Amino acid sequence: MxxxxxxxxxxxxxxxxxxxxxxxxxxxxxxxxxxxxxxxxxxxxxxxxxxxxxxxxxxxxxxxxxxxxxxxxxxxxxxxxxxxxxxxQMIWPGGSRADQPHAEPGTRVVELDAACVPEMLDLVARAQPGPFWPRTHELGTYLGIRDNGALVAMVGERLRPPGWTEISAVCTAPEARGRGYAARLVSALVARIVSRGERPFLHVAGANTVAIALYERLGFVTRKHVVFRGFRTP
Incomplete structure (x- = not known):
C-alpha cells in the first residue's frame, strides 16, 4: 500500500x-x-x-x-x-482486506443503484444512520443486503479526499439487527476500496460505543477526535 x-x-x-x-x-x-x-x-x-x-x-x-x-x-x-x-475519525491502517466476520448463511451482498434510492431512503428513515438525501448515492458505491427481496442493510462511500474513501451510511433495519450484516457490508466495502489503491476511513459519533467497537474489531483505528458543527447562515 x-x-x-x-x-x-x-x-x-x-x-x-x-x-x-x-x-x-x-x-x-x-x-x-x-x-x-x-x-x-x-x-x-x-x-x-x-x-x-x-x-x-x-x-x-x-x-x-x-x-x-x-x-x-x-x-x-x-x-x-x-x-x-x-x-x-477512524482509518484502515493497511492490509489487503478486512477480516470477513460471521454473517447468517445465504446472505449476499448486492450493489445498489439509482433505482434503489426509494428503498435506501426508507431504510435510512428507519435506521437513522445520519444524513442521506435523494442524490447522496452519487457520492460513490453503495452495497446492500436483502431479506426476501427487502433491503435490510446497507453501507456506502461518502467523502473522497485524494487517496482515501470514507465509509458511511452503515445501517441495518431494526428487525434485521444481530445477524452480522453491518460487519459483512463494511468488510466488503473495505475490500473494494483497497483493491483500487485507496484507503478507507470513517467518522463516528463519540457516544456510539457499539459502532466504535465494531469498527475496531474490523481493524479500524482512531486517528483523531473531531468535533462536528452545524450553523445557519445569517
Missing amino acids: VDRDFDALDDPVGASLRGPHAHLARRLGRAVTYLPGVATFSAVPVDAGAEDWADLARLLGRGEFADMFSCPATPPSDWEPVFVLEGR
Whole structure:
C-alpha cells in the first residue's frame, strides 16, 4: 500500500469537493459546498476570513443550513449555531482486506443503484444512520443486503479526499439487527476500496460505543477526535 497524504483527512470535505467530487461541487472564492440533494457539507479554509464566510453564505442562501462537518474555522457571530457533536475519525491502517466476520448463511451482498434510492431512503428513515438525501448515492458505491427481496442493510462511500474513501451510511433495519450484516457490508466495502489503491476511513459519533467497537474489531483505528458543527447562515 502506497503511503497517502494524511493532511487530506484534516479537511475531508474541502479536499473531496476540490478533488474527486469537484463535479458535485458549488464554489465561490475559497468557499465550497455540495450540490443540493447530494449532501449539506460545506467547507472554508482553516484561515477563513470574513470574505470566505460571506461567499459561503451567498452559495447557500439566507437562513440556510451549513453543515461544516469537522472544519475548525469559526464563523462570524451572526451565524446561528445548530449543533455540536463530538466524534472520531477512524482509518484502515493497511492490509489487503478486512477480516470477513460471521454473517447468517445465504446472505449476499448486492450493489445498489439509482433505482434503489426509494428503498435506501426508507431504510435510512428507519435506521437513522445520519444524513442521506435523494442524490447522496452519487457520492460513490453503495452495497446492500436483502431479506426476501427487502433491503435490510446497507453501507456506502461518502467523502473522497485524494487517496482515501470514507465509509458511511452503515445501517441495518431494526428487525434485521444481530445477524452480522453491518460487519459483512463494511468488510466488503473495505475490500473494494483497497483493491483500487485507496484507503478507507470513517467518522463516528463519540457516544456510539457499539459502532466504535465494531469498527475496531474490523481493524479500524482512531486517528483523531473531531468535533462536528452545524450553523445557519445569517
